Structures are given as structure tokens and as C-alpha cells.
Amino acid sequence: MAEHQTGPVETGAPMDYREHEKTYEMFLAGAKYGSLLIVALMVAMAAGFFGHAGLLGGLLIFIVFSLIGAFILR
Structure with missing residues (x-):
């Protein structure tokens, strides 16, 4: 059968809360x-690949979305 413990069950060092x-x-x-950066990257890639933004436009969109998102998430 199961043994009954009378002392503390926790062993080891105490928890540093x-x-x-x-x-x-x-x-x-x-x-x-991290989620913000992934979403900004996906939007910038979509604008650069499927839109007519190109590499520099996609980079600019990534920077703008990252800054706006960081301001909102603060």
C-alpha cells in the first residue's frame, strides 16, 4: 500500500519565489x-514579395510595424 508521509513532501532547496x-x-x-516581431516580419515579407514594396519597402514596413507594436504593447 501507499506510505503515509508525516513531514514535508518537498525535498531539495527551498523555492526562491x-x-x-x-x-x-x-x-x-x-x-x-517575439510574437510581435514574427507578425511584423510576416507582414513585411508579404508586402515585399506580393506587393510592389520590394526589399527596402519591406524593411521600412518591418521597422514601422515593430516600433508601433512595441509602443502599443508597453
Whole structure:
């Protein structure tokens, strides 16, 4: 049968909750801004490949979308 524990179940070093929260906040920020950059890249590629923007137009659209998105997501 199952053994019944009387002490704490957790073993090892105690949890550093402040560091855990910092890591989680960094992960969320990375996911948010990473998604923004991917979307801006896809829009710029579509404008450059399928529109008549070309390489420099696509680069300009990427920079503008990235800056606007970063301002909105702040």
C-alpha cells in the first residue's frame, strides 16, 4: 500500500519565489515581443514579395510595424 508521509513532501532547496516571478515575467515579455516581431516580419515579407514594396519597402514596413507594436504593447 501507499506510505503515509508525516513531514514535508518537498525535498531539495527551498523555492526562491522572487526569482521565479522574475523568470516568469521575462518569459512573458519574450513571448509577447517575439510574437510581435514574427507578425511584423510576416507582414513585411508579404508586402515585399506580393506587393510592389520590394526589399527596402519591406524593411521600412518591418521597422514601422515593430516600433508601433512595441509602443502599443508597453
